[in-house]
Amino acid sequence: MDSMPSxxxxxxxxxxxxxxxxxxxxxxxxxxxxxxxxxxxQFVCKLWYKLCKDPSMWTSIELDNMxxxxxxxxxxxxxxxxxxxxxxxxxxxxxxxxxxxDHLLMYIADRASGLKCLRFACCEFLSGIPNAVKKxxxxxxxxxxxxWFTEEEIKAVVLACPLIKTFKLNHQGSRDPDFxxxxxAFCIAETMPQLHNLQMIGxxxxxxxxxxxxxxxxxxxxxxxxxxxxxxxxxxxxxRCVERIKSLRCPHDSxxxxxxxxxxxxxxLSYNEFCKFM
Amino acid sequence: MSTxxxxxxxxxxxxxxxxxxxxxxxxESQTIKHSIEDDDSGRVxxxxxxxxxxxxxxxxxxxxxxxxxxxxxxxxxxxxRAWDTExxxxxxxxxxxxxxxxxxxxxxGLLDLTCQTVxxxxxxxxxxxxxxxxxxxxxxxxxxxxxxxxxxQWAFE
Numbered sequence: 001m002d003s004m005p006s007x008x009x010x011x012x013x014x015x016x017x018x019x020x021x022x023x024x025x026x027x028x029x030x031x032x033x034x035x036x037x038x039x040x041x042q043f044v045c046k047l048w049y050k051l052c053k054d055p056s057m058w059t060s061i062e063l064d065n066m067x068x069x070x071x072x073x074x075x076x077x078x079x080x081x082x083x084x085x086x087x088x089x090x091x092x093x094x095x096x097x098x099x100x101x102d103h104l105l106m107y108i109a110d111r112a113s114g115l116k117c118l119r120f121a122c123c124e125f126l127s128g129i130p131n132a133v134k135k136x137x138x139x140x141x142x143x144x145x146x147x148w149f150t151e152e153e154i155k156a157v158v159l160a161c162p163l164i165k166t167f168k169l170n171h172q173g174s175r176d177p178d179f180x181x182x183x184x185a186f187c188i189a190e191t192m193p194q195l196h197n198l199q200m201i202g203x204x205x206x207x208x209x210x211x212x213x214x215x216x217x218x219x220x221x222x223x224x225x226x227x228x229x230x231x232x233x234x235x236x237x238x239x240r241c242v243e244r245i246k247s248l249r250c251p252h253d254s255x256x257x258x259x260x261x262x263x264x265x266x267x268x269l270s271y272n273e274f275c276k277f278m
Numbered sequence: 279m280s281t282x283x284x285x286x287x288x289x290x291x292x293x294x295x296x297x298x299x300x301x302x303x304x305x306e307s308q309t310i311k312h313s314i315e316d317d318d319s320g321r322v323x324x325x326x327x328x329x330x331x332x333x334x335x336x337x338x339x340x341x342x343x344x345x346x347x348x349x350x351x352x353x354x355x356x357x358x359r360a361w362d363t364e365x366x367x368x369x370x371x372x373x374x375x376x377x378x379x380x381x382x383x384x385x386x387g388l389l390d391l392t393c394q395t396v397x398x399x400x401x402x403x404x405x406x407x408x409x410x411x412x413x414x415x416x417x418x419x420x421x422x423x424x425x426x427x428x429x430x431q432w433a434f435e
Contacts, residue, residue: 014370015374015375017412017414024377024389027389027393028393028396031394032400036400036401036402038433039433040405040408041408042426043405043423044408044416045415045416046422049426074432075433
């Protein structure tokens with residue numbers, strides 16, 4: 001919506017938007033996102049200022065457009081910490097794209113022991129993740145998209161969070177034979193027997209890795225193998241997948257809803273910019 | 279009562295306007311749905327908080343969304359979204375009344391759509407612009423503004 005609806009002239013007087021039920025105003029404000037809420041909405045009037053401090057507004061925090069901001073990295077960082085503060089320990093879900101530091105992670109880990117869902121996209125060099133997740137034993141969903149963690153780091157995370165039912169480890173994908181690699185698949189197969197949902201877009205796993213997963217994760221209900229160009233589902237293994245897995249996505253299925261099929265170079269470049277800060 | 283008759287409910291707005299509506303359409307409102315379940319004798323269901331103009335608009339939404347089959351098809355989803363966008367081209371007062379109606383009548387999709395519309399109007403605007411748009415008074419004292427500025431230093435640099 002880019003046009004401003006006009007108030008009709010005549011007897012119709014403008015409505016008092018502050019009279020909306022509290023829950024409704026909260027619903028509207030929650031759709032603004034972190035940046036718009038903290039930079040603009042909270043300063044409109046006393047009522048909105050108060051509502052923007054309501055912990056129920058901050059149970060789910062998404063930092064997905066921090067790179068667009070016209071302000072210094074340290075200000076953006078302060079904003080992120082402030083958002084976490086407002087959750088008052090009730091943070092359930094945290095998601096970030098190309099904006100994460102070890103400091104922020106530990107800040108969350110110290111204040112959100114009940115965190116259920118953690119999502120990273122385009123974040124790397126976060127050596128603090130294994131330590132942070134030790135304080136997040138209730139984690140049920142973890143996403144690492146276009147992030148490069150070592151196997152040791154992934155193992156450490158997985159062992160610290162035995163309740164993880166949904167794991168997403170997504171890359172860009174490549175048909176290059178050198179890209180074929182089952183290490184991540186084997187790692188998951190060994191350490192995550194409780195897994196229900198696995199997403200491994202653009203992974204280099206081969207049929208060996210896939211077989212290990214089917215054996216190691218007996219509760220798997222959904223499996224997303226899009227852009228995994230080194231597996232071949234045409235034979236028995238493919239049949240086994242179709243039989244066992246309720247929701248299966250195959251290597252050549254559409255990746256319309258996955259934005260990292262081509263390298264998100266901008267995001268990674270900007271990330272390197274603030275790595276220098278830390 | 280024949281099956282045919284059962285399929286219609288009669289709604290009466292706050293300003294006494296009468297609407298005959300298919301029961302599936304009316305049941306998009308959880309509030310009305312529970313009303314029907316509690317008393318299906320076929321009497322008129324009063325909707326005291328919503329005027330005729332707004333109720334007509336609500337019914338229009340419910341009708342469209344009941345008639346449109348749920349589909350994974352991208353084109354179908356885009357088409358419905360385009361309809362929603364056209365539907366939301368309304369003046370601000372109607373938008374306000376529609377939000378209240380969607381809330382009172384408990385129609386999740388409509389409440390979500392209207393709230394998103396307001397959020398989209400707010401996005402990208404400064405506090406002054408937001409106040410002007412919604413006729414909201416700045417009730418901070420100069421001292422209070424100074425205090426919150428200090429508290430949120432990073433938002434002002």
